[in-house]
Amino acid sequence: MRNSVAACRAELGWSQSRLAEALGVSRQTVISIEKGHFDPSLPLAFRLAGVFGRTIEDLFDPDDVPATTARIGATARPSV
């Protein structure tokens, strides 16, 4: 999964160690996320978004999600 964690971290002028400490994870975790080798858990993704003041969608760009997504409830409902 592509992400802009490294760019956002650079904007803040933070080191990987400082970001890791803010997130409560190891520095290697930040390195792996920035390289796109490790997809963080949902709680960790939310904390990342919170640290940078952005949404998860701003930070992460999944490669395999289709451009048009089905809306919930758009499918045929069972007749009552």
Next chain:
Amino acid sequence: MITTTRTRWGATRSGRRGLALWAPSLVIGLVVAAVLGGIAWAVNPAPNPALLGIVIAAASLPIGTVLGWVLLVDRTSLEGAVARPEESVESVWLDRAMAGALPDAMAAIGLAAGAIAVSGKDVPAGAVLIVLWFLVALDVAARYLLLRRQA
């Protein structure tokens, strides 16, 4: 209680360090050593069970003391300990390494059992279990290091 100063060996939850941490750890180690040594003394049919009990107790003392330290130390006082290790990539590597080692262990145990059955040789169970333990540990370590190198 969250302590502000982090050190290599940490502190208790009440913030006490050094002897105040290690003395109760040693007591736990002595209890563990006495229990294991006593069991070996009581149940092992060795010609000199007292000596065996002392050897087992002596070997168990450092392990029991470290176990006591693990139980008593506040991990937030440890240098380099992260707040959420379960969300760190190292935790994922370890999970994957252990998950990958399981089918390897099952295959090794199956092959070993088959070889013993076919050959009809009487193999000591203790030796087989120790060898299997080392092989599985080596497998997990190798897989973990490979995942770390790929990261």
